[in-house]
Amino acid sequence: MTEKVGRFEAERRSIEVVGGSIAALHPPGGPKPPGREFIDASGLIAVPGFVNCHSHSPDNLARGTAADLPLELWSLTSSALRERRSHREIYVSTMLGAIEMMRSGTTAVLDHVRISPDIDGEALDAVASAWLDSGMRVMIAPIVSDRSVIETLPFDEDDLAGLDLSAYGSRAPLPARQQMAVVEAFFRRWHGEADGLISVGIGPSGPQRCSDELLAAAGDFSRRYDTILHTHVLETRLQREMGFRLYGRGMIAHLDGLGLLTPQTNLVHSIWLEPDDIERIAAADAAVIHNPVSNARLGSGHCRLSDLLKENIRVGLGTDSACCNDGANLLETMKWAALLHNLRSDDEKTWIGPQTALRLGTSSGADAIGLPDTGRLAAGCAADITFFRSQAPAFQPLNDTVRQLVLSESGSAIDSVMIGGRIVASGGRCTTIDEAAIWEEAQAFADRRRIDGVAAQAAAHALEKPIRRMRQRYGKLWAAGGCACR
Numbered sequence: 001m002t003e004k005v006g007r008f009e010a011e012r013r014s015i016e017v018v019g020g021s022i023a024a025l026h027p028p029g030g031p032k033p034p035g036r037e038f039i040d041a042s043g044l045i046a047v048p049g050f051v052n053c054h055s056h057s058p059d060n061l062a063r064g065t066a067a068d069l070p071l072e073l074w075s076l077t078s079s080a081l082r083e084r085r086s087h088r089e090i091y092v093s094t095m096l097g098a099i100e101m102m103r104s105g106t107t108a109v110l111d112h113v114r115i116s117p118d119i120d121g122e123a124l125d126a127v128a129s130a131w132l133d134s135g136m137r138v139m140i141a142p143i144v145s146d147r148s149v150i151e152t153l154p155f156d157e158d159d160l161a162g163l164d165l166s167a168y169g170s171r172a173p174l175p176a177r178q179q180m181a182v183v184e185a186f187f188r189r190w191h192g193e194a195d196g197l198i199s200v201g202i203g204p205s206g207p208q209r210c211s212d213e214l215l216a217a218a219g220d221f222s223r224r225y226d227t228i229l230h231t232h233v234l235e236t237r238l239q240r241e242m243g244f245r246l247y248g249r250g251m252i253a254h255l256d257g258l259g260l261l262t263p264q265t266n267l268v269h270s271i272w273l274e275p276d277d278i279e280r281i282a283a284a285d286a287a288v289i290h291n292p293v294s295n296a297r298l299g300s301g302h303c304r305l306s307d308l309l310k311e312n313i314r315v316g317l318g319t320d321s322a323c324c325n326d327g328a329n330l331l332e333t334m335k336w337a338a339l340l341h342n343l344r345s346d347d348e349k350t351w352i353g354p355q356t357a358l359r360l361g362t363s364s365g366a367d368a369i370g371l372p373d374t375g376r377l378a379a380g381c382a383a384d385i386t387f388f389r390s391q392a393p394a395f396q397p398l399n400d401t402v403r404q405l406v407l408s409e410s411g412s413a414i415d416s417v418m419i420g421g422r423i424v425a426s427g428g429r430c431t432t433i434d435e436a437a438i439w440e441e442a443q444a445f446a447d448r449r450r451i452d453g454v455a456a457q458a459a460a461h462a463l464e465k466p467i468r469r470m471r472q473r474y475g476k477l478w479a480a481g482g483c484a485c486r
Contacts, residue, residue: 001045001046001048001378001401001402001405002025002048002260002377002378003048003359003362003363003376003377003378006104006355006356006359007355008358008359008401008402009356010045010401010402012027012028013025013026013027013028013046013453014026014027014028014030014032015041015046015377015383015385016417017077017320017383017421018421019140019421020195020382020383020420020421020422021373021381021382021383021421022377022378022380022381023379023381023382024214025377025378025379026091026204026466030210034253037299038392041229041387043389043390044375044387044388044389044390044415045387045388045395045401045405046276046377046385046386046387047105047345047362047377047385047386047387047388047405048362048363048376048377048384048385048386048417049105049106049107049108049362049373049374049375049384049385049386049419050105050106050108050330050331050334050362050365050372050375050386051106051107051108051109051316051317051330051361051362051365051366051369051371051374051375052101052106052108052109052110052317052318052319052328052330052333052365053110053266053289053316053317053318053365053368053369054110054112054114054230054266054268054289054291054316054319054320055097055101055107055109055110055318055319055320055321055322055328056111056112056113056114056320056321056322057090057094057096057097057111057113057127057130058082058085058090058093058113058114058116058127058225059078059082059092059093059309059321059322060093060094060096060097060328060442061081061089061092061093061096061325061445061449061463062078062081062082062123062321062322063086063096063322063323063326063444064323064326065077065078065081065323066078066324069298070236070298070299070300070471071235071236071298071300071324072153072236072467073464073467073468074324075425076463076464076467078321078324079116080085080467081449082116083117084115084116085115085123085125087122087125087126088126088441089424089445090123090127090130091126091129091130091444092130092438092441092442093435093444094111094126094127094128094130094131094134095134095438096322096438096439096442097109097111097322097328097405098130098131098134098136098316098430098433099134099368099433099435100233100327100328100329100428101114101136101137101328101329101330101436102134102135102136102298102419102424102425102430102432102483103411103414103417103425103428103429104328104329104330104331104410104411104414105330105331105386105388105411105414105417106136106328106329106330107136107137107374107384107386107417107418107419107424108135108137108138108139108366108369108371108374108375108384108419109136109138109139109141110138110139110140110141110201110228110230110266110289110318110369111127111131111139111141111332111414112141112145112230112268113140113141113142114143114205115142115143115156116378118173118179118184119142119174119179119182119183121145121182121185121186122194124140124142124182124186125186125189125190125204125256125342127140127184128140128189128190128193128198131197131198132193132194132198132292132363133432134199134424134432135418135419135420135424135432136197136424137197137198137371137374137382137384137420138197138198138199139199139200139201139230139238139369139370139371139454140186140190140198140199140200140201141200141201141202141203141227141228141229141230142182142186142202142203143185143203143204143205144176144179144183144201144202144204144205144210144214145173145204145205145206145209145210145214145217145283146174146176146179146210146211146213146214147173147208147209147210147211148173148176148211149218149463152206152208152209152242153238153242153406153467153470154238154241154242154245154470154474155245155466155470156470156473158469159444159466159469159470159473160466161460161468163232163465164462166335168362171283176211176214176217177211177217178215179214179258180218180221182443183200183202183221184221185398186200187200187225187227191225191227192479195307195420196255197419197420198368199228199371200227200228200239201222201227201228201230201231201369201370202218202221202222202227202228202230202366203229203230203231204218204229204230204231205231205232206231206232206233206235207231207233207243207246207251207254207255208239208242208243208246208251212258213220214475215255215258215260216258216259216260218231218260219258219260219262221238222262222263222264223262224472226264227264227370228264228266228369228370229234229262229264229265229266230266230268230289230369231265231266231267231268232268232269233251233252233255233267233268233269233270234252234267234269234270234271234272234273234396235268235269235271235272235295235300236271236272236298236300237272237301237474237478238471238474239251239272240272241327241474245278248279250273250274251278252267252270252273252274252280252281253274253276253277253280255399256280256284261280261281261284261286261379262284262286263284263285263286263287264370265284265286265287265318266286266287266288266289266368266369267281267286267287267288267289268289268291268293268318269289269290269291269300270288270289270308271295271300271301271302271303271304272301272366273466277446278304278307278311278313279311280309281308281311281313282312282313285314286313286314287313287314287315287316287368287369288303288308288313288315288316288368289315289316289317289318289368289369290303290305290313290315290317290318290360291317291318291320291325291333291345291411292317292318292333292336292337292340293319293320293325293327293332293333293336294318294321294324294325296320296321296336296340297324297326298324300339300364302344305337305341305352305445306344306345306350306351306352309352314364314367315360315364315365316360316367316368316369317330317333317334317357317360317361317365317409318333318366318368319332319333321325329404329410329411330361331405331409331410331411332410333361334357334358334360334361335357335406335407336404337356337357337360337361338352338353338354338356338357338406338407339352339407345349347404352454354402354403354405354406355402356408357406358405358406360400361434362375362376363375363376365452381419382419383418383420384418384420385418386414386416386417386418387414387415387416387418388405388409388413388414389413389414389415389417392409392412393412393413394406394408394409394410394412394414395408395409395413400448411421414428415450424454
C-alpha cells in the first residue's frame with residue numbers, strides 16, 4: 001500500500017529490499033535476479049510499519065493498576081509504582097512494550113522515559129539495551145524536570161490546609177546542569193547505534209514541571225544535536241491555569257518566548273490551546289502528538305485535530321502510557337483518531353477519516369519524531385513493513401483496503417513484521433524476543449511491587465484530598481465561565 005499526495009492506494013508490487021532499505025518497487029511478474037532471496041507475499045497486504053509517537057516504557061509494568069481518574073489524581077498511583085526500579089525491571093518493562101507493538105504492526109516508537117526519582121545514566125542504558133535487543137526502531141527522549149509536584153499544580157493555601165508537606169518538595173531535585181549532563185552522555189553512547197535504529201532526543205516533562213533554566217538547556221541540546229525536543233503540554237485544563245499562574249500567559253506563548261518552538265519540537269497532547277496557539281505552532285513548524293485514547297481515558301479533553309491539520313501542522317499519533325491507555329496498539333489509536341472527532345463537528349468535511357488517520361500513524365508521525373525515512377513504502381526508505389493476510393475477517397470482502405485496515409482490523413490479521421529488512425514478528429509472535437521468559441519475569445516483578453509499593457502509594461495519596469479540593473474549586477469557576485489566572 002503506497003502513499004501518493006497524502007492518499008494511500010493498494011497496488012500490486014514486488015518490493016526489493018537491500019541492506020535494510022527499500023531499493024525499488026517493481027511491477028509484478030518481472031524477472032527474478034539470481035542469487036537473491038525471495039519471499040512469496042501473494043495474498044498479503046504490505047503496509048508501512050506504524051509509528052508510535054508517544055509512549056512511556058517504564059509504565060508497562062504498571063498496566064492495569066490505575067483507576068479511572070483524571071490525570072492529576074491518576075498520576076499519584078502511577079508515579080508511586082515507577083519509583084526506584086532496578087535496571088532489570090526497567091529492561092523488562094521496555095521489552096513488554098516492544099513485544100506488544102511489534103505484534104500489532106508498530107515498527108518505530110518514541111519512548112519518553114522517566115527514571116524515578118532521578119534521571120540515571122545506567123537506568124537509561126537498560127532502556128536502550130532492551131530496544132537494541134528487540135530490534136525496534138526507537139527515538140529515546142529522556143525526561144528531565146526540576147520542580148516538585150506541589151509546584152506544578154495551581155494550589156491555593158486553602159487547598160493544602162492540614163497537609164504535611166514534608167514529603168513534597170523537601171528533597172531537592174537534581175540540578176538542571178547535572179540532568180542535562182546525564183542526557184548528553186547518554187546521547188554520545190547511544191545515538192545512531194544499531195545501524196541507526198536507535199536515536200536520542202530530549203524530553204522535558206512539561207513546562208510547568210521544569211524551570212526556565214532547564215527548558216532553555218533542553219532547547220540548546222535539541223539545536224546543537226539537531227534532534228527532537230519532546231514535551232507534554234496543555235494536557236489538562238488545570239495545566240492551562242498553571243501556565244497563566246507561572247508565566248502570566250499561555251504555555252505555548254511562553255515556549256515560543258524561550259525559543260523552544262522549532263521544527264524539532266513535539267508538543268504532546270496540546271488540548272487546551274489559546275486562540276492564537278495554532279498560528280504560533282504552524283509558524284514555527286512544530287509538531288503535535290495526538291493521544292486520543294489516553295485523552296479519553298483520563299477525561300483530559302478534545303484535541304482540535306481538524307484545526308491543526310487545516311493549518312498544515314504536522315501531527316503524529318501516540319498510544320501514551322500502558323497505565324493510561326491500557327495498551328500499545330497503534331491500530332486502535334488510528335481508529336480512535338479517525339472517528340472520535342466526528343463528535344465535535346456537524347460538518348463531515350472536517351472529519352478525519354481512515355485515510356488521514358493512516359497517514360498520521362505512518363509518514364506524518366515519522367516526520368514528527370525525526371524519522372523521515374520511515375513510515376513509507378518507497379524506494380530509499382527503511383524496509384519497515386507490516387504484512388497483513390488478506391484472507392482474514394477484516395478484509396472479507398475486500399472493498400476499500402485503507403478503510404478496512406483502519407476501521408476493521410485489530411492486528412489479528414498480521415502475518416509478519418519487518419524492521420530494517422529483518423523479520424521481527426511472524427506467526428503471531430516476536431522472533432527476536434523470548435516472550436514467555438519476559439512475561440514470567442514481569443509477573444514476578446509485578447507481584448513483588450504490589451507488596452513493596454503499598455507504602456509509596458500511601459504517601460502519594462496524601463495529596464489526593466488537596467487535589468480534589470483544587471479540582472472542585474476550579475470546577476465551580478469553569479462552570480461559571482471563568483478563568484482564575486488571566
